[in-house]
Amino acid sequence: MRILLVEDDQRIRQDVTTALEAAGYVVDAEANGEEAWFLGDTETYAAAILDLGLPGMDGLTVLKRWRAEGRDFPVLVLTARGAWTERVEGIDAGADDYLPKPFRMEELVARLRAIIRRSGGQASPVVIVGEAELDTRQMRLSVNGVPVSLSPQEYRLVAYLMLHKGRVVPQQELSEHLQSVHFERESNAVEVLVGRVRRKLPVALIETRRGFGYIVNEPGSSS
Amino acid sequence: MRILLVEDDQRIRQDVTTALEAAGYVVDAEANGEEAWFLGDTETYAAAILDLGLPGMDGLTVLKRWRAEGRDFPVLVLTARGAWTERVEGIDAGADDYLPKPFRMEELVARLRAIIRRSGGQASPVVIVGEAELDTRQMRLSVNGVPVSLSPQEYRLVAYLMLHKGRVVPQQELSEHLQSVHFERESNAVEVLVGRVRRKLPVALIETRRGFGYIVNEPGSSS
DNA sequence: TGGGGTCTGTCAGCGTTTTGTCATTTTCAA
């Protein structure tokens, strides 16, 4: 899961990043408002954490622009202590939750989890593609009712592809979402991972689009 | 819909009452803990809003007594700013949600609505998973009718997992709810605890999802 | 007051699983 963190205070940014990564998220940390807006507009995030006082472009403006353009990932707003005005404005602008500074890391993570859950909760926690069934609550994949034992990384791969079924997912996007620390070097980690998953599955679920990426598709739908 | 409001601060009590009435609720406002307990015990409410710092009888005690006597209306707890401990204790005592002071009236009403809506489904104080039966009123776990002797911490662990059965619960979430001085970067306290509980149980109740957390599941729910 | 028991967190060690890399082979689209 990829999170966008927008915070201009270097220290806080670092601390939060560390905490989020410890909680299993992939974090894009950004200090500048305009940069943040661009990222939120072009990348795909599970959620964003947004500080309101920013250089470049004010946090509220960033949020409003995202919403105006239909970006609906949940946003957790960080407000200064006692800044009631900011809270109200933030909620009006489309924030899903707010957290006054200073805050405890645990609380931040808990709230983040909550808004992600809520946002994902609108959709069914189960994704079905052909004979494969992904239960995101149990974090389990079954084929024809038989559970398949997957490693964390393998599960993340399948989950990501199934949650984006019908779309070709480039390798790079995959590796970005698989909280690995490799910096786009020549690595065939994704390919290896796909191979491992395929070996465990009794059916052909993941299709290769040579030169483009991988896709999980409803059977019968042609390319 | 009738709401019980328990709050000793005259000013807040008045404001909240006004807001709730404006939102279409009938409000019983009470400042004293013992009186509040009596009301909650004898009257029928759709929900309660409970401040923790009270004269007469502490809010936590009030809540615990209600729960001990089977009163299962949803309770929204008001906590002082940053009172992390209170929050955890409140949830342990059976609160459905909490709201840190100060808060916006709109938010209070929204959260109240949410817990009332949620309460429409679940009310049973007993959770059964396979051969295991958790009685949250007696704070007791039985397997095949035989009670299992658990330490407080062990009970909390099992209770939390059983109350969230069918869902993978991350280790961090667990340690957050086990009111300890968690967030130790390296601590295997949860693992140790799980091990201790498992040794006491005659059946395999808690499953490990390596890399993700733990889950308690209905046996045979493979999908 | 002291002693035993319980509870709880820490630590180190252990075995297993997981995962990235590399070398090599296979496959596919131009």
Place this chain on the structure above:
DNA sequence: TTGAAAATGACAAAACGCTGACAGACCCCA
């Protein structure tokens, strides 16, 4: 046909979770 992309098998390091031992805190009871 051919070269790049993808798949595969092997390997070693790292990560992860389980366990037993231990120590401090706490409580109960003589």
